[in-house]
Structure formats: C-alpha cells, structure tokens
Amino acid sequence: MAKLLAMDIVTPEKRVFEGMVKELTAPGSDGEFGVLPEHAPFATALVPGVVSIIKETGERELMAVSGGYIEVTGDKVVLLVETAEREGEIDIETIKRRKEEKEKLLSSMTKEDVDYDMLQTSLLKEISMLKAVELLQKRKK
Amino acid sequence: MATLRTIKKRIKSAGNIQQITKAMKMVSASKLRRAQERILQARPYAAKIEEVIDELIVNAKAEKGKYPLLEENTGAPKEAVVLITADKGLCGSFNTNLFKAAAAKLRETPNASFFCIGKKGMEGMRKLGLEIEKFKFNDRKINWIDIEEISGLMIKNFSAKKYSKITMIFSEFQNSLQQKIVNKQLVPVVFETKGARARSFIYEPSETTVLNSLLLRYIKTQLFRAVLESQTAEQGVKMVSMEMATNNAKEMIRSLTLLANNTRQAQITKEILEIVSGAEAIK
Numbered sequence: 001m002a003k004l005l006a007m008d009i010v011t012p013e014k015r016v017f018e019g020m021v022k023e024l025t026a027p028g029s030d031g032e033f034g035v036l037p038e039h040a041p042f043a044t045a046l047v048p049g050v051v052s053i054i055k056e057t058g059e060r061e062l063m064a065v066s067g068g069y070i071e072v073t074g075d076k077v078v079l080l081v082e083t084a085e086r087e088g089e090i091d092i093e094t095i096k097r098r099k100e101e102k103e104k105l106l107s108s109m110t111k112e113d114v115d116y117d118m119l120q121t122s123l124l125k126e127i128s129m130l131k132a133v134e135l136l137q138k139r140k141k
Numbered sequence: 142m143a144t145l146r147t148i149k150k151r152i153k154s155a156g157n158i159q160q161i162t163k164a165m166k167m168v169s170a171s172k173l174r175r176a177q178e179r180i181l182q183a184r185p186y187a188a189k190i191e192e193v194i195d196e197l198i199v200n201a202k203a204e205k206g207k208y209p210l211l212e213e214n215t216g217a218p219k220e221a222v223v224l225i226t227a228d229k230g231l232c233g234s235f236n237t238n239l240f241k242a243a244a245a246k247l248r249e250t251p252n253a254s255f256f257c258i259g260k261k262g263m264e265g266m267r268k269l270g271l272e273i274e275k276f277k278f279n280d281r282k283i284n285w286i287d288i289e290e291i292s293g294l295m296i297k298n299f300s301a302k303k304y305s306k307i308t309m310i311f312s313e314f315q316n317s318l319q320q321k322i323v324n325k326q327l328v329p330v331v332f333e334t335k336g337a338r339a340r341s342f343i344y345e346p347s348e349t350t351v352l353n354s355l356l357l358r359y360i361k362t363q364l365f366r367a368v369l370e371s372q373t374a375e376q377g378v379k380m381v382s383m384e385m386a387t388n389n390a391k392e393m394i395r396s397l398t399l400l401a402n403n404t405r406q407a408q409i410t411k412e413i414l415e416i417v418s419g420a421e422a423i424k
Contacts, residue, residue: 010186012285012365013179030345043197044345045354069355071193078189080358082285121293122286 064132226259
C-alpha cells in the first residue's frame with residue numbers, strides 16, 4: 001500500500017480536519033506547493049488561498065484558508081491556519097455583503113473611534129477569506 | 142416586635158430572591174459547559190503550535206537579536222500587564238482576587254502599562270487612576286479577532302521597545318470550586334522544550350521569518366487560552382456563589398417562618414387571654 005500522510009488542520013477555534021491523506025497542495029508564501037508522503041522536513045508560512053487534499057479514499061477535498069503556517073515532518077503534516085472553510089460551507093455572497101458593510105462602516109469612522117482597529121482587523125480577515133473563496137470557486141470550474 | 146404582616150412580606154421577598162439565584166445558577170451551569178467546550182476546541186491548535194515550535198526551536202541557533210520575541214527589552218522603561226477579569230460581578234471573590242494580584246504586580250513595577258480584558262478589571266484600574274492601554278469586554282462573543290487586535294498592539298509596542306516584558310494575570314479553571322490565579326510571563330516567550338529531536342528543515346522564506354511569525358502566533362494562542370480559561374473559571378465561581386445564595390435564602394425563609402409562627406401563636410394567646418378576662422369581668 002502506498003504511504004500516507006497524517007494530516008491535521010487546526011484553527012484557534014476548532015479542529016477542522018484530522019486524518020490520512022495521499023497528497024496535498026497549499027498556497028505557500030513563495031508560491032503554491034504540493035506535498036507527497038516522505039517529503040523532506042519543511043516549514044513555511046501560508047497565504048490566503050485554497051488547500052486541496054486527496055484523502056485515503058481518493059476523494060478530493062478543497063478548503064479555503066486565510067493565512068497561517070504549515071509544517072511537514074516525515075509523514076506528518078500540521079496546518080495551523082486562522083480560518084478554514086470547507087467547500088460548500090461558505091457562501092460567497094454572505095462574505096461579500098459582510099465585507100461591504102464593514103467597509104462602509106469603516107469609512108464613516110475616524111481613527112479615534114474605539115472600534116476602528118478592531119474593524120480594520122476583521123475587514124482584513126474578511127478580504128482574505130473572500131480571496132480564498134473566490135479561488136476555490138475558480139478551481140471548481 | 143415585628144408584626145405578622147411585615148414578616149410575611151420578608152418571607153415572600155426571600156423566596157423571590159431564591160428563585161432568581163436558582164435561575165442564575167442554572168444559567169451559569171450551561172454557560173460553564175459551553176466555555177469548557179470552547180477550551181476543548183481550542184486545545185488542538187495550542188498543542189500543535191507547541192509541538193511545531195518545539196521542533197523548530199531545537200534547530201534554531203539562538204543568536205542575539207534574531208528572535209526579538211524571545212528576548213527581554215532590558216533598556217525599556219516599563220512592563221506591560223494583561224489583566225483578564227470578568228465583565229460582571231456576582232461571582233464571589235473572583236474579581237477581587239485577580240485585582241489583588243494586579244495590585245501586587247503594580248507595587249513591583251509602579252509604572253506598568255495595563256491591558257484589560259473584562260470590565261471589572263478596567264473599572265478597578267480606573268479607580269486607581271491608571272490609564273489603560275486597551276480594553277476589551279470579556280464576554281462569550283470574544284473571539285480570535287479580538288485577541289489579534291489586543292495582542293497586535295501589545296507586540297507593536299514591545300517591538301518599539303516600550304515594554305521590557307509582558308505578563309498576564311488571569312484565573313485558571315481547576316474545578317468549579319477552585320480557581321488558581323496565574324501570573325504568567327507572555328513576552329519574552331518562555332518555552333519549555335520537550336526534547337524533540339533535531340532535524341534539518343527546509344524553510345520558506347527563511348528560518349528567522351518562519352520562527353518569528355510562529356512565536357507571534359504562539360503568544361496569541363496563549364492569550365486566547367487564558368481568556369477562555371478565565372471565562373470558564375468565572376462561570377464556575379458564579380455557579381457556586383449562586384448555589385450558596387440559594388441556600389442562604391432557604392435558611393432565611395426557614396428562620397423567618399419560625400418567627401412568623403411564634404408571632405402568630407403569641408397573638409392568638411393574647412386574644413384568648415383578652416376574651417377570657419373579658420368574660421370574667423362580666424360574671
């Protein structure tokens with residue numbers, strides 16, 4: 001039997017995926033890369049984009065992630081990301097609407113407002129998520 | 142002596158209080174469960190990030206100035222403290238204890254900057270006339286974005302050499318009867334290696350960048366965990382103190398009922414006496 005990778009995808013709020021995969025591709029800070037079993041130890045930052053994994057069963061699963069970190073050690077892969085959304089779980093329209101709302105709110109505020117920083121951070125998150133989801137949809141076609 | 146009517150009134154209001162505290166206890170019991178679930182959900186991320194850092198740090202050659210988050214800013218004028226309390230009262234000595242710890246810290250370093258998560262801590266600090274760098278409500282809606290915001294500011298100031306180090310004070314959940322006040326250094330990162338074996342890694346873009354961004358993430362994770370811990374502890378204390386309040390109300394009702402019965406009996410005796418002596422007089 002072909003070798004497999006033990007993979008973990010975790011976000012601060014929850015564990016998104018845990019299981020064996022045949023291969024995966026992820027968006028690294030220096031470009032997209034693929035990992036197969038027996039990859040050399042490897043560590044890099046991730047940028048918002050699509051993580052694609054092929055499961056034990058040969059099934060492909062796509063996930064939109066927004067920035068994080070990946071570590072590959074022998075037959076183990078750990079993905080630490082801020083958010084990870086599975087295909088089908090997200091709705092591009094909702095994110096778009098949320099982003100627009102926040103942008104509007106942000107433009108009506110000044111830097112002195114209490115919520116300014118917070119809103120800016122969450123807006124950045126929304127933008128990176130949107131980017132990831134858009135990539136995801138493009139990939140599907 | 143109190144009249145029967147006023148005693149009955151007091152019994153009734155004690156009963157009302159008992160009902161309220163009982164309901165509040167139920168509420169915090171369910172909130173406690175939810176908070177515990179959140180901790181469990183956050184645990185894998187924390188565990189993994191520790192694992193990863195552990196592996197990388199063995200390989201990293203600790204040169205001075207390479208990893209600013211591992212070093213103390215010795216020349217900096219002051220320390221920073223993150224105080225994590227509850228938003229609300231009615232939870233026994235929970236906030237008071239945390240506040241005492243903060244005051245002790247303040248005696249050590251009188252000019253420390255404070256970051257407050259939780260309304261009670263902020264109010265206390267204001268009372269002492271201290272400026273607060275940043276404040277966040279500590280409610281159940283608090284999430285990773287809030288943590289990122291507050292820690293972002295902290296790290297920015299730390300990197301600008303404003304703080305020599307950052308500590309956090311929070312309550313750790315042990316069980317619903319016990320909490321532990323924890324006074325933990327957040328930055329520079331104290332990391333206990335569990336002895337992962339050294340491996341040569343391929344880093345992209347570079348070892349320093351990767352490890353630095355990981356350390357930053359680690360700090361955030363620590364803070365996030367502390368917030369979740371403190372919420373769990375808060376609900377635990379609240380549950381216990383509401384239970385106690387319910388019992389106190391019950392006890393109060395019992396003694397008041399006794400008093401009411403005595404009073405009623407005395408009144409009846411008095412009335413009988415009056416009737417009897419009235420009848421005697423007519424004879």
